[in-house]
Amino acid sequence: MDAFSEKLLAGLNEPQRAAALHRNGPLLVLAGPGSGKTRVITHRAVLLAHGGVNPRNILAITFTNKAASEMRTRIESLGVARGMWIYTFHALGVRLLREFAPLAGLQPGFTIYDDADQKQVLADAYEATGTRESMLRAEVAHGAIGDCKNRLITPDEYLANSDFPDHIAIARIYEAYEQILRQRNAVDFDDLLMKTALLLRRNAHIAEELNIRFQYSLIDEYQDTNRAQYVIARELTQHHGNICATGDPDQSIYAWRGADINNILAFERDYPDATVIRLEQNYRSHGRILEAADKLIACNTQRKPKTLWTERDAGEPVQVWRFMNDRDEAERIAATISEQQRQGRSFSDFAIFYRINAISRGLEDALRHRGIPYQIARGLEFYNRKEIKDALAYLRIIANPADDVALLRCINTPTRGIGKTTLERLMAEGANRRKPLLDVIRTAGAVNLSGPAAKGIAAFDAILRDVEKFAETNTIADTIDHLLRRSGLEVMYKAEEESGGEDRLANLRELVSAATRYEEEQIDDEEPSLRGFLTRVSLQSDQDVVDPTRGCVMLMTLHTSKGLEFPVVFVAGVEHGMLPHERSLRSEGDIEEERRLCFVGMTRAEQRLYLSFAENRLIRGQITPRCASQFLKEIQSGAGKDVVESCDFTDRFRSERRGIWADQTAGGEDDGGGWGRAASGISPGASRWRARDDDPGERVFSKDDAPQVRGFGKSAAPPAPLQGAGPYADWKAGMLVRHKTYGVGSIIWISPSSGQTRAAIKFAGVGEKTFVLDHAGIERLGA
DNA sequence: TGGAGCGTAATTTTT
DNA sequence: TTACGCTCCA
Numbered sequence: 022m023d024a025f026s027e028k029l030l031a032g033l034n035e036p037q038r039a040a041a042l043h044r045n046g047p048l049l050v051l052a053g054p055g056s057g058k059t060r061v062i063t064h065r066a067v068l069l070a071h072g073g074v075n076p077r078n079i080l081a082i083t084f085t086n087k088a089a090s091e092m093r094t095r096i097e098s099l100g101v102a103r104g105m106w107i108y109t110f111h112a113l114g115v116r117l118l119r120e121f122a123p124l125a126g127l128q129p130g131f132t133i134y135d136d137a138d139q140k141q142v143l144a145d146a147y148e149a150t151g152t153r154e155s156m157l158r159a160e161v162a163h164g165a166i167g168d169c170k171n172r173l174i175t176p177d178e179y180l181a182n183s184d185f186p187d188h189i190a191i192a193r194i195y196e197a198y199e200q201i202l203r204q205r206n207a208v209d210f211d212d213l214l215m216k217t218a219l220l221l222r223r224n225a226h227i228a229e230e231l232n233i234r235f236q237y238s239l240i241d242e243y244q245d246t247n248r249a250q251y252v253i254a255r256e257l258t259q260h261h262g263n264i265c266a267t268g269d270p271d272q273s274i275y276a277w278r279g280a281d282i283n284n285i286l287a288f289e290r291d292y293p294d295a296t297v298i299r300l301e302q303n304y305r306s307h308g309r310i311l312e313a314a315d316k317l318i319a320c321n322t323q324r325k326p327k328t329l330w331t332e333r334d335a336g337e338p339v340q341v342w343r344f345m346n347d348r349d350e351a352e353r354i355a356a357t358i359s360e361q362q363r364q365g366r367s368f369s370d371f372a373i374f375y376r377i378n379a380i381s382r383g384l385e386d387a388l389r390h391r392g393i394p395y396q397i398a399r400g401l402e403f404y405n406r407k408e409i410k411d412a413l414a415y416l417r418i419i420a421n422p423a424d425d426v427a428l429l430r431c432i433n434t435p436t437r438g439i440g441k442t443t444l445e446r447l448m449a450e451g452a453n454r455r456k457p458l459l460d461v462i463r464t465a466g467a468v469n470l471s472g473p474a475a476k477g478i479a480a481f482d483a484i485l486r487d488v489e490k491f492a493e494t495n496t497i498a499d500t501i502d503h504l505l506r507r508s509g510l511e512v513m514y515k516a517e518e519e520s521g522g523e524d525r526l527a528n529l530r531e532l533v534s535a536a537t538r539y540e541e542e543q544i545d546d547e548e549p550s551l552r553g554f555l556t557r558v559s560l561q562s563d564q565d566v567v568d569p570t571r572g573c574v575m576l577m578t579l580h581t582s583k584g585l586e587f588p589v590v591f592v593a594g595v596e597h598g599m600l601p602h603e604r605s606l607r608s609e610g611d612i613e614e615e616r617r618l619c620f621v622g623m624t625r626a627e628q629r630l631y632l633s634f635a636e637n638r639l640i641r642g643q644i645t646p647r648c649a650s651q652f653l654k655e656i657q658s659g660a661g662k663d664v665v666e667s668c669d670f671t672d673r674f675r676s677e678r679r680g681i682w683a684d685q686t687a688g689g690e691d692d693g694g695g696w697g698r699a700a701s702g703i704s705p706g707a708s709r710w711r712a713r714d715d716d717p718g719e720r721v722f723s724k725d726d727a728p729q730v731r732g733f734g735k736s737a738a739p740p741a742p743l744q745g746a747g748p749y750a751d752w753k754a755g756m757l758v759r760h761k762t763y764g765v766g767s768i769i770w771i772s773p774s775s776g777q778t779r780a781a782i783k784f785a786g787v788g789e790k791t792f793v794l795d796h797a798g799i800e801r802l803g804a
Numbered sequence: 805t806g807g808a809g810c811g812t813a814a815t816t817t818t819t
Numbered sequence: 820t821t822a823c824g825c826t827c828c829a
Contacts (some may be wrong), residue, residue: 211819275817278816440805581817583818
């Protein structure tokens with residue numbers, strides 16, 4: 022081996038070296054958290070290039086822009102010339118679809134629709150098929166269409182397999198939706214994958230050509246691939262078999278978005294001659310943290326066994342904290358951060374994770390109260406802002422004149438006297454002539470319009486033509502700048518700002534600099550173009566921009582925490598119904614995903630890990646009794662005695678409760694025969710964390726002395742079928758009722774809580790819904 | 805055209 | 820509690 026390779030491999034452990042040195046044939050790298058996976062990938066790419074493979078023949082696919090740009094930087098810093106293809110699945114899709122547009126049934130200038138645009142298209146599809154939302158909720162159709170696309174099912178195929186009325190309705194909407202996208206020369210996010218997969222599958226020669234172009238392919242986070250991505254990966258590597266998949270089944274947390282953990286679990290079946298390498302040594306976390314996480318994940322059945330180990334110190338025990346309520350929890354976390362910061366840590370050493378965003382409120386309050394700087398990691402902030410979308414809409418319509426969604430967004434922003442009636446007329450005309458709205462506008466004489474509307478439309482058209490012309494001879498940044506002034510957006514937002522609105526102008530200025538950046542740091546071999554900029558913008562979330570800012574505590578959901586690491590980690594709200602989330606309690610598979618989610622969060626911690634839960638939590642304005650997550654028990658019962666340390670902050674003066682607390686690791690199932698447990702779906706393990714029935718502080722009774730139903734709404738953990746109170750005293754489960762939108766349904770359960778009677782009602786074709794009866798306008802039909 | 809007022813529902817969101 | 824979408828009215 023030459024000196025360069027020796028030097029490169031010097032810092033790697035045995036399995037890491039083996040993976041980095043692997044050359045031909047399928048390779049699966051099962052990489053535990055913190056096991057140096059990125060190093061292995063980058064080193065392998067560098068060694069391939071060093072060994073004579075042209076970087077242009079290497080393709081690396083990641084899931085996030087961030088991962089892609091990190092990989093690019095690291096590979097280049099190791100001395101590999103530019104030219105390697107490093108893309109996200111979606112960006113690769115755009116590339117290939119533009120290149121082979123006609124074969125994919127597209128025109129190369131297609132627009133990428135985001136969620137909001139999609140919704141608009143969906144609304145139009147409802148209109149076109151004469152479907153009403155009361156028949157089929159838009160989210161249901163939206164989800165179903167997304168599922169189809171993930172699984173490569175076309176509208177025809179879907180229709181062929183539909184027998185229920187709902188399915189047929191969805192099939193028709195799906196079909197109309199696709200037709201509208203085609204008319205507008207637009208694709209949605211899922212299309213970027215589906216159309217690419219189908220392009221490769223249906224055109225063997227293209228797949229073959231690409232196998233030659235990309236002699237080595239590397240796919241990161243393979244556990245998160247969905248069907249479409251799986252097909253893309255397969256088609257791109259089938260001929261040479263040089264696929265290197267890396268990932269960790271234990272960190273698969275996106276099944277709900279179509280990711281199929283079986284893709285990675287069955288890799289060896291798909292590629293029988295695959296080499297499998299496990300990276301089990303962890304370089305991130307202290308021993309006890311790792312052990313606790315390992316014990317938890319060992320409870321999953323759908324996995325490939327892995328033994329995580331570390332040479333690092335055992336470190337401090339993992340803390341499990343119990344609180345009376347969420348406020349105490351937040352306070353304590355804030356206090357702990359404060360204290361440790363005073364002892365020398367930086368605020369940016371800390372992260373707080375939670376299952377759902379709604380939890381962040383209380384935590385923020387507590388941090389603010391103590392003057393602790395924090396930042397919330399939210400994806401998709403910047404480009405979702407109204408002002409940004411307004412400005413982009415103008416650019417989009419210029420780039421793709423068929424983009425009706427964009428046109429509707431900006432035609433009357435700022436207001437130009439073009440009202441609803443006018444737009445309806447234009448749309449009717451457009452539908453009639455099967456022409457884009459811009460065409461209709463430019464031949465507006467055909468539509469009978471009122472004076473001000475006609476004037477407004479003329480003004481709008483003039484702006485478009487002007488900006489279009491300007492764009493021909495100017496940079497994108499300058500074009501945006503010009504657009505802002507010419508369109509009146511600048512004036513409009515300036516006025517808004519002066520009357521006390523947000524500083525939207527600053528954001529628009531940021532958009533201009535984003536365009537400058539795009540033009541300067543051209544990484545693709547394409548010329549910078551308006552289309553290219555818009556593509557970049559649609560594929561980018563500002564997760565990539567916001568990066569862990571120095572000096573701030575980071576707050577984020579467990580999902581967003583994946584791939585990050587922090588010296589000190591708090592996971593708040595480790596409660597039954599929260600983590601695992603109530604919506605996942607239905608199936609064991611879903612609970613396993615929640616367990617993986619918890620595992621992901623825990624393994625982000627380097628030195629200290631705190632898991633906390635509260636006995637009561639303010640949820641949707643209601644104080645709701647909670648109990649510890651089963652995961653806490655799983656961690657404790659598996660791990661050695663000194664691994665986890667429990668701390669009870671509920672009431673330090675009541676010894677009997679401390680007794681229970683101290684007892685909680687000892688076995689013995691709660692008999693739990695009462696309704697409380699059955700009703701709330703509290704697991705046996707978790708129930709041990711609850712106080713005894715004779716504990717005065719614990720039970721909650723509503724006014725009429727009926728036990729309060731735990732606040733798990735909906736189907737996930739149906740409370741016992743009780744009776745209503747007050748005017749609903751004689752309403753019972755099983756009765757038929759009528760709801761004004763959903764029609765006739767039957768009561769699944771009914772219960773008075775906090776003076777409001779709630780009921781879950783099952784409707785044919787709609788499913789189960791929960792209502793507050795006082796507000797829902799539900800009429801009783803009989804038993 | 806825009807805003808008030810009501811009804812409704814409420815995980816997670818790499819792109 | 821809170822946020823959003825829709826309807827209706829000024």
